[in-house]
Amino acid sequence: xxxxxxxxxxxxxxxxxxxxxxxxxxxxxxxxxxxxxxxxxxxxxxxxxxxxxxxxxxxxxxxxxxxxxxxxxxxxxxxxxxxxxxxxxxxxxxxxxxxxxxxxxxxxxxxxxxxxxxxxxxxxxxxxxxxxxxxxxxxxxxxxx
Numbered sequence: 001x002x003x004x005x006x007x008x009x010x011x012x013x014x015x016x017x018x019x020x021x022x023x024x025x026x027x028x029x030x031x032x033x034x035x036x037x038x039x040x041x042x043x044x045x046x047x048x049x050x051x052x053x054x055x056x057x058x059x060x061x062x063x064x065x066x067x068x069x070x071x072x073x074x075x076x077x078x079x080x081x082x083x084x085x086x087x088x089x090x091x092x093x094x095x096x097x098x099x100x101x102x103x104x105x106x107x108x109x110x111x112x113x114x115x116x117x118x119x120x121x122x123x124x125x126x127x128x129x130x131x132x133x134x135x136x137x138x139x140x141x142x143x144x145x
Contacts, residue, residue, distance in 0.1 A: 003076075003080075004076055004079060004080075004093075004097055005076070006069060006072035006073050006075075006076050007072070008100065009062060009072045009075050009076060010062065010066050010067065010068075010069065010071075010072040011066075012024055012025040012028070012100070013025060013059075013062040013063050013066040013072070014066035014067070015066075024096075024099070024100045027096055027099070027100075028059065028096060028100075029059055031089070031092055031093060031096055032054050032055035032056050032059055032079075032082075033054070033056060034089065034092070036052075036054070036082075036085075036086050036089070037086045037087065037088035037089055052081055052082060052085055053078040053081070053082070054078075054082065055075060055078040055079055055082060057078075058071070058074045058075035058077075058078045059075060061074065061075075062074075062075050079093060111124035120133075120135060121133055121135070
């Protein structure tokens with residue numbers, strides 16, 4: 001499994017990637033909420049063995065402050081430890097990470113404008129939403145009679 005970077009976790013928690021990024025982040029939340037696959041990965045109250053985090057607390061903490069690198073690192077660590085103890089989780093986490101990398105690498109934007117004068121706003125970029133253009137139409141002097 002490729003390591004999940006803290007930068008990627010922080011970016012997803014911060015909403016980077018638009019709708020695809022939000023969908024990817026929700027997928028991780030759903031994954032960490034799954035019960036452990038191994039009965040011995042969870043600890044009984046009388047046992048002195050440290051309990052392994054599911055990752056839920058770390059996800060919530062990173063959502064609260066996506067710019068905090070320590071929170072991103074805590075989530076990456078929790079995911080790695082849980083994956084080491086729970087084979088089913090490791091496989092699902094690996095699938096999630098592969099999909100996350102594909103969705104974040106797709107959609108490169110290459111804009112070009114050619115062919116003369118544009119009579120209006122030209123907007124270049126990707127993933128725009130809630131845009132409003134308030135314009136008045138003017139006619140060129142050669143169009144008037």
